[in-house]
């Protein structure tokens with residue numbers, strides 16, 4: 001595709017995404033569908049379009065700061081900066097140029113050929129700015145309301161954390177241990193030219209080098225692998241669901257954790273996958289068919305106090321509440337969330353989380369386990385919800401997440417948890433996962 005046409009397509013996609021009417025991943029997918037016939041996007045073009053857009057979202061404050069000094073439509077200037085970032089990220093680290101001045105053999109050549117003289121000079125000037133000369137907000141690119149809670153929690157880890165949150169995520173797979181062994185799948189991937197290493201903590205995970213297409217692999221079509229962040233795998237592991245048990249995945253969504261839990265139950269017992277979104281549960285079905293699990297029962301509920309929930313009260317061995325949350329731990333994949341969320345939206349979510357956790361807890365039988373989890377990095381969605389639940393439910397005894405994971409033979413489990421070991425707390429800069437929280441209780 002001609003560089004000029006690709007930059008124009010990037011500009012249009014940036015324009016659509018910055019309306020913030022829909023999640024960025026949905027806007028990108030729709031764009032690819034809508035323009036399939038207009039442009040012949042190959043894998044490289046699709047990567048350039050998606051990454052340009054995600055770079056604009058990740059670096060929005062800095063790019064907004066640079067944009068007024070350029071000319072032409074603002075979205076085009078933002079797309080130029082996002083595209084330049086994508087080309088630099090792709091270039092091998094040792095010959096990445098420091099400035100667009102060396103454009104003769106720089107990764108920016110492709111983009112430069114799409115620019116007019118004025119734009120090229122402006123991009124060179126932007127590229128020459130040293131990050132050290134920028135204001136703090138243009139370096140961290142986070143909304144102010146998010147900066148303080150992050151600094152308060154990670155202290156000096158703030159800059160490594162924002163660097164990771166503003167970068168891409170590795171590609172993690174979960175091996176379906178009901179049907180396959182991790183080492184066998186790793187070997188199979190190697191034969192297909194895909195390098196995969198064991199994830200450091202999850203016993204089910206493989207981390208892939210690069211972003212190879214997986215859907216054409218036999219391992220994918222026969223359900224031996226699912227794309228799943230190592231942190232999500234650890235949340236499912238923490239539930240420790242066993243053969244023959246009655247288990248509920250209360251907020252199952254498209255079933256990422258349901259499938260992991262069903263495999264750990266060896267497709268025995270009964271695993272209810274509840275969610276208020278029938279649409280999300282629909283997306284679970286093809287994955288379920290691939291997985292060969294026969295113990296999963298998806299069920300759309302109207303709300304957390306639904307009749308179906310009441311009927312199972314006190315009957316369930318293990319309940320996972322993977323609560324709806326701000327998703328701010330997933331900024332590597334969903335950079336638009338930092339601009340789409342707000343303190344008010346988070347406040348509303350915390351009310352929902354409290355209500356869902358209290359309802360789901362009623363399902364747990366005496367001696368049963370309850371796990372509350374989020375992919376948020378905010379204490380009000382995490383520790384505050386868990387502490388308030390413990391205070392209001394003395395019949396639920398908190399279990400140490402560190403001890404629980406140690407019993408499950410997770411290496412270095414304490415390093416994944418709060419200093420008292422009580423809660424699982426995963427951070428992108430420390431654990432190379434998304435940001436996750438989990439609390440565990442046993443019912444008296």
Ligand SMILES: C[S@@+](CC[C@H](N)C(=O)[O-])C[C@H]1O[C@@H](n2cnc3c(N)ncnc32)[C@H](O)[C@@H]1O
Pocket residue numbers: 232250251252253254255256257258274275276277280301303304322323324325356
């Ligand atoms: C974090 S997502 C779940 C992700 C899923 N567990 C996975 O691993 O793919 C939270 C889910 O909670 C669902 N939800 C929202 N309100 C709910 C409620 N009152 N009861 C049950 N599920 C709810 C949402 O539809 C959403 O799918």
